[in-house]
Amino acid sequence: MAIEVPAVSVVEPQLGPSGLGRRMRSVRRFIRRQPLGTAGILIIVVLAVLAIFAPFLRTSDPNEFGDDVIVSPSADHWFGTNRNGQDIWSRVVYGARPSLAVGLMTVAAALVGGTILGLTAGYLGGLADLVISRVFEVLNSFPAVLFGLVVGVALGPGLGTVILAISIVFTPAIGRILRSGVIAERNRQYVEAARVIGAAEGRVMFRHVLPNITPLIIVLASTTLPAAILTEAALSFLGVGLPLDQASWGKDLGGQTRSYFTLAPWLAIFPGVALSLTVVAFNLLGDALRDELDPRLRNTAFRS
Amino acid sequence: MRTYILRRLILVPFIVFVVSVITFMFVRILPGDVAVTRLGAAGQNCDTCVQKVRESLNLDKPYPEQYWLWFKDAIRGDFGLSASSTQEITPELRERAAVTLQLGAITILFTVLIGVPIGVISAVKSGRATDYFLRFFSILGLSVPNFWTATLVVILPSYWWQWTPAQKFTTISEDPVKHFVLLVLPALVLALTASAYVARITRSSMLEALTSDHVRTARAKGLRESRVVFDHVFRNSLIPLLTVIGLQAGLILGGSIIIEDIFSIPGMGQMAGRAVFDRDFMTVQAVTVVIAAVFMFITLIVDVTYAWVDPRIRY
Numbered sequence: 228m229a230i231e232v233p234a235v236s237v238v239e240p241q242l243g244p245s246g247l248g249r250r251m252r253s254v255r256r257f258i259r260r261q262p263l264g265t266a267g268i269l270i271i272v273v274l275a276v277l278a279i280f281a282p283f284l285r286t287s288d289p290n291e292f293g294d295d296v297i298v299s300p301s302a303d304h305w306f307g308t309n310r311n312g313q314d315i316w317s318r319v320v321y322g323a324r325p326s327l328a329v330g331l332m333t334v335a336a337a338l339v340g341g342t343i344l345g346l347t348a349g350y351l352g353g354l355a356d357l358v359i360s361r362v363f364e365v366l367n368s369f370p371a372v373l374f375g376l377v378v379g380v381a382l383g384p385g386l387g388t389v390i391l392a393i394s395i396v397f398t399p400a401i402g403r404i405l406r407s408g409v410i411a412e413r414n415r416q417y418v419e420a421a422r423v424i425g426a427a428e429g430r431v432m433f434r435h436v437l438p439n440i441t442p443l444i445i446v447l448a449s450t451t452l453p454a455a456i457l458t459e460a461a462l463s464f465l466g467v468g469l470p471l472d473q474a475s476w477g478k479d480l481g482g483q484t485r486s487y488f489t490l491a492p493w494l495a496i497f498p499g500v501a502l503s504l505t506v507v508a509f510n511l512l513g514d515a516l517r518d519e520l521d522p523r524l525r526n527t528a529f530r531s
Numbered sequence: 532m533r534t535y536i537l538r539r540l541i542l543v544p545f546i547v548f549v550v551s552v553i554t555f556m557f558v559r560i561l562p563g564d565v566a567v568t569r570l571g572a573a574g575q576n577c578d579t580c581v582q583k584v585r586e587s588l589n590l591d592k593p594y595p596e597q598y599w600l601w602f603k604d605a606i607r608g609d610f611g612l613s614a615s616s617t618q619e620i621t622p623e624l625r626e627r628a629a630v631t632l633q634l635g636a637i638t639i640l641f642t643v644l645i646g647v648p649i650g651v652i653s654a655v656k657s658g659r660a661t662d663y664f665l666r667f668f669s670i671l672g673l674s675v676p677n678f679w680t681a682t683l684v685v686i687l688p689s690y691w692w693q694w695t696p697a698q699k700f701t702t703i704s705e706d707p708v709k710h711f712v713l714l715v716l717p718a719l720v721l722a723l724t725a726s727a728y729v730a731r732i733t734r735s736s737m738l739e740a741l742t743s744d745h746v747r748t749a750r751a752k753g754l755r756e757s758r759v760v761f762d763h764v765f766r767n768s769l770i771p772l773l774t775v776i777g778l779q780a781g782l783i784l785g786g787s788i789i790i791e792d793i794f795s796i797p798g799m800g801q802m803a804g805r806a807v808f809d810r811d812f813m814t815v816q817a818v819t820v821v822i823a824a825v826f827m828f829i830t831l832i833v834d835v836t837y838a839w840v841d842p843r844i845r846y
């Protein structure tokens with residue numbers, strides 16, 4: 228008979244009004260304390276709108292070949308056109324889709340993998356730790372882009388290929404940090420308490436330790452996301468990322484288009500700005516979340 | 532300490548071995564038959580020719596035997612012949628590794644020169660306008676993809692002033708000065724990203740050290756603020772700083788496929804990138820193993836340096 232032992236939450240209990248009112252107050256507090264993070268969220272919202280409503284925001288089909296070849300930005304083509312007469316504004320709008328989708332899905336996959344491996348290694352220790360840590364080391368010593376390149380060429384371009392390659396690259400990075408986080412938690416009293424009353428190892432790991440490292444997981448997710456988006460762009464840049472008919476910022480910056488860049492710099496500028504802005508936004512949000520959630524770093528916010 | 536280094540040194544070849552096995556399996560599932568590619572039109576109607584090329588590459592043998600044939604030469608530093616150009620891999624790899632090493636060294640120099648001062652100033656002025664400005668600058672540095680910065684560095688001067696960076700590479704023996712001048716721009720582009728990481732780590736570990744007891748003691752006994760910052764705070768924030776510099780060094784010395792390609796620098800990264808597209812599995816195997824070994828050694832050096840910087844750490 229296992230007795231339910233509530234896991235001690237690191238988030239201090241909040242007193243005062245409950246429900247919506249309390250939530251609104253913490254939102255206001257976040258806006259006040261993290262102006263840069265709020266700016267990041269706003270940019271992300273705009274990007275999400277671009278991605279979702281791309282069919283309504285485009286001025287023409289991003290893949291359609293037009294007669295206006297290499298036109299500089301004008302009223303007809305806000306961001307100009309490329310050598311195939313494709314409208315750059317429409318391509319930039321559609322490019323938000325794979326960037327966000329790949330970013331979110333790879334982070335989700337790497338988080339699941341990294342959490343299970345990191346939790347097991349950190350909590351069980353011993354042989355499991357030895358094996359998992361070596362697996363992390365092996366995966367980590369592969370150069371990320373070269374690994375993605377080989378996987379990309381081997382499996383052919385496609386959304387699945389990209390997600391697989393990038394999530395394998397980021398799993399050890401997440402797992403290693405979570406492992407050290409778990410080791411710090413392992414000897415806390417609540418873990419001991421749960422074990423004393425006879426909870427199984429798996430239960431202690433997932434029901435007690437996991438909730439306590441959630442802030443760390445959120446921080447890791449927010450710092451991995453921009454890195455995953457950059458890796459997708461790099462692979463698409465090299466031509467092994469997404470399939471040909473998919474508009475992607477990375478792809479528009481690489482390949483054969485490059486020979487037209489000195490003639491028509493707007494071809495390089497707009498997709499690059501969109502990509503950079505996206506990554507900046509996620510990094511700003513990640514920084515703000517770390518300030519708010521990582522208790523170890525929170526103390527350093529008070530300065531002398 | 533000695534046993535720790537010894538244990539790590541034993542682990543390095545083990546990990547490199549596993550990396551080589553995984554790479555071996557991966558490159559074998561690359562689509563396309565290198566024998567057909569190499570023969571070109573001649574291979575279209577000549578099955579015996581294709582068969583001969585495959586035999587010369589040992590591709591007709593079972594996988595374990597193929598691996599063993601590769602392994603027994605590789606362990607002596609002989610990576611065999613390129614599958615696509617039939618040139619010896621090792622001499623070319625050595626030449627290219629030297630170029631990547633030089634590029635890496637210059638990049639690390641720039642990274643430290645840019646990143647550390649920004650981080651220190653940001654920490655000392657924390658919470659003020661300077662800090663916010665520098666922090667935003669470093670977020671920009673780690674967000675803007677370096678292949679885009681590199682692209683802009685190449686195209687914008689050419690669009691505005693019709694000036695393009697040299698497309699032809701000058702080796703160190705041809706003209707050492709010109710050689711290093713050529714490496715400055717790509718090194719700066721790479722350092723922009725790396726220094727952003729260094730600046731952030733410097734700032735946060737300095738902030739942590741700033742609030743510690745020994746710093747309060749140093750202030751209490753009336754030391755000048757500059758001495759407090761450099762002798763007491765900075766020295767204590769060196770460890771995370773070393774970690775991140777080591778990590779960046781490992782990444783850069785592994786060769787940047789994209790940056791080396793954009794600036795036409797004949798380094799290991801460019802070699803690896805081309806080899807993958809050429810289906811040259813022999814070269815991919817060689818470069819991956821070398822890069823993994825370099826990366827592992829740098830991590831080891833960083834870990835050993837910890838003990839030297841911080842005498843409290845004993846392995």
